[in-house]
């Protein structure tokens with residue numbers, strides 16, 4: 228699906244901005260260059276776009292994944308991104324004009340507070356590029372715990388990581404965790420696809436049940 232965001236292709240300015248932020252905080256940004264388009268396509272091949280209503284992204288940086296998501300996301304869906312670096316978050320607001328996109332300048336550790344309790348069990352996909360090795364043990368666990376609470380039962384947590392520091396937490400919070408090594412990316416990444424969240428959620432509201440059956444109808448059309 229074409230969107231206004233697709234007109235804003237990653238450019239030299241994005242690359243320079245990304246490199247500048249990496250030089251300023253290497254541990255938090257985690258990589259000197261943004262993810263390659265091949266890696267983006269490979270990880271996001273996991274997404275069933277027509278059924279997606281709510282997509283959450285952590286650590287969008289200069290927005291390489293963000294643009295791809297907006298190019299494929301249905302018109303009535305939403306993309307919420309959480310970026311802790313103020314300059315990068317402002318850069319995203321300035322360069323991607325799309326009413327489906329909401330940018331929060333905050334830490335992904337606060338995702339559940341940002342989205343509010345009514346979002347529990349409502350998110351279709353969470354994509355994370357934040358370097359988990361830069362976070363403490365409790366924060367890593369918090370992110371995996373929140374992800375399993377926020378995702379709907381059929382939802383997926385997707386992540387691209389240089390290290391494997393989040394893996395134990397993913398196994399603790401999802402019944403199915405797949406890992407794939409991608410060497411043709413600088414730096415080489417581990418790609419994670421996690422499904423079947425283990426969260427003990429409250430029973431779904433009537434609205435959530437209605438939304439789910441609407442989704443099912445759409446997928447059969």
Ligand SMILES: C[S@@+](CC[C@H](N)C(=O)[O-])C[C@H]1O[C@@H](n2cnc3c(N)ncnc32)[C@H](O)[C@@H]1O
Nearest residue numbers: 257261262286287288310311312334335356357
């Ligand atoms: C490896 S970069 C990924 C950037 C981009 N999405 C890409 O495709 O390459 C990690 C990003 O996560 C952000 N970040 C780091 N810690 C974060 C946190 N706790 N919450 C939200 N964003 C965070 C960094 O500022 C940086 O933009």
